[in-house]
Amino acid sequence: MTIHRRGLLAGAAATTLPFATLRAQQANMLRLGVLTDMSGPYRDPTGPGSAICTQQAVMEFASRLGIQAEVIQADHQNRPDVGSNIARQWYDQGVDVIVDVPTSSVALAISQIAREKNKLFLNSGAATSDLTGPACSPNTVHWTYDTYMLAKGTGAALTRAGGDSWFFITADYAFGHALQRDTSSFVEQGGGRVLGAARYPFPQTTDFSSYLVQAQASRAKVLGLANAGTDTANCIKQAREFGLTRNMRIAGLLMSFMEVHSLGLDTAQGLLLTEPFYWDLNDRTRAFSQRVQPRMPNRAMPAQVQAGCYGATVHYLKAAGAMGAAAAKADARAVVERMKSMETDDDAFGTGRIRPDGRKIHPTYLFQVKTPRESRGTWDYYNIAATNPAEEAFRPMAEGNCPLVRG
Amino acid sequence: MDEIFGIPAPLLFGQLLLGLINGAFYALLSLGLAVIFGMLNVINFTHGAQFMLGAFVAWAMLNFLGLGYWWALLLAPIVVGLFGVLLERTMISKLYKLDHLYGLLLTFGVGLIIEGLVRNEFGSSGLPYRIPPELSGAWDLGFMFMPVYRGWVVIVALVACIATWLVIERTRIGSYLRAATENPALVQAFGINVPRMMTLTYGAGVALAAFAGVLAAPIYSVNPQMGSNLIIIVFAVVVIGGMGSILGSVLTGFGLGIVEGLTKVFYPEASATVIFVVMAIVLLLRPAGLFGRA
Structure with a gap:
């Protein structure tokens, strides 16, 4: 018998929360709903921080652009059914944009709903590259990362650097499979070989020692972790315990800053990972991060997905401001067109653009985690190992099979 | 190199050993559950959270008080156990006369x-x-690289299991406890304070969970959901071993750790399900569990 404890509360949360937080309708008020993981494993790198960064964008830009906007939030509990219910209610009750939505299965469902109702979906937290591939939509913009970009950023770079044999530990569901598949193809393109993979049941696994010993026995040079969140943290902690780091390099394929923070530099030092945002990249990212930090949970620096919510919202507000709030509310597809035609420019990601398939492109960075001695304090975690220019970092549009850009 | 079922023998030995180590955690956690169920007839669904609290208290001791692992191993079970005593006194004790389901719902909540x-x-x-x-x-070890800490976990878990079994089966207090489970009114009539014994038993069961939590802190990620991932498996262990049977839950814990370890080599995708398959088979053939009394 499996009782999903959060499931017991799902009904209540899904029906009451959105009603309670929606205020009386005001014409021409833009409404942004941050729908994210407030209570589960992805809460720290997304969650309340995503809502705060979205609010930050509204605070900084709405009045400057002469528009009014408000931000509401809800918890999708990483369940497509809960997320879809909230999304439908929000869109029907006058929410114009849904922001964030980590967890690929939930994001794919909401992209479909936004298209049906001609509303806008700014995704930051989900990883599936299908959002701008076969499932692309004229109503969806995918901002921060995707499985292709993560696989290329870390997989190709490590293979080039001599890590030409790989073993994967993979979460046994769509996301893990996609990440392993995409990374494998870059490894093989680079002349490397994949020696094996262990797929473990998600999310019931806490002990990875068995898979780590299998990885060690394969004599591969690189251990690829095709998983996320606390699973990745557990793998790395136990890999160090079992001495894998002596003769293998570990590649966290979807890792962020928050996992590094939770592991501590003692354990995480030397890891390689790819992200498009780090608070300490340049003057603009530092300025942005210092503006939001005082309001973040536990006074954390913003993580990539949270910064993505900021960047996407800033660009949306600029497009809506240029069109006028009434026109922006009337036709979301037109807003997305406008967003695609304007260059993006925000403190978190600098300048960039949104491609016709909905993919936001920007440079990505291969980071190496600092040693405790190199770090100057809490949050000082990364050295830049390599930079991927925007045009090369993401999947070429022609290879994505997005129906919007065919022919 | 020798192979067994297509798997190199050294790899297989390694996996057996790892299974045994995981089994140590299952045994330690199911032991606490079995003690609580055996004596109080309460299905303690808070067990996972109490395991997690053990790890968090260890973290807090280190970061706020500067007390390291060894102090945590001693003090965290006492702190969390006291919290268990409070919980039993204020809430769980009110439910003894009602159906199991109420205790389950309360502890779950x-x-x-x-x-x-x-x-x-x-x-x-x-x-x-x-x-x-x-x-x-x-x-x-020649066939694998064995972290010292994992060996320590197995030894400590075995000692804790044997000690608990000895206390309950071989001491005077244990005999009072067993008697009070059979017939509380009679035991009370002999002048023994049964409610207090129940409280202490619950506290001890919770302390065992916290003890396992401290043992787990250095090797598993210390996060709020660390207990809920483990607890469903541990419940299966208790059911397979026979609800309330102490020896049963310890042996089953170690045994299932090994079964799970082997599954991880031959077909990793099924490693989370194999325990429930075993549970279904055992319940069909022996509804009271392997070591339970019908």
């Missing part, structure tokens, strides 16, 4: 609340906790 509060305070991604320097490092 309390577990959810604890998990939620910890998540609000510390976030979801976990906290760092290191292996104590005395136990870091590893032995090279």
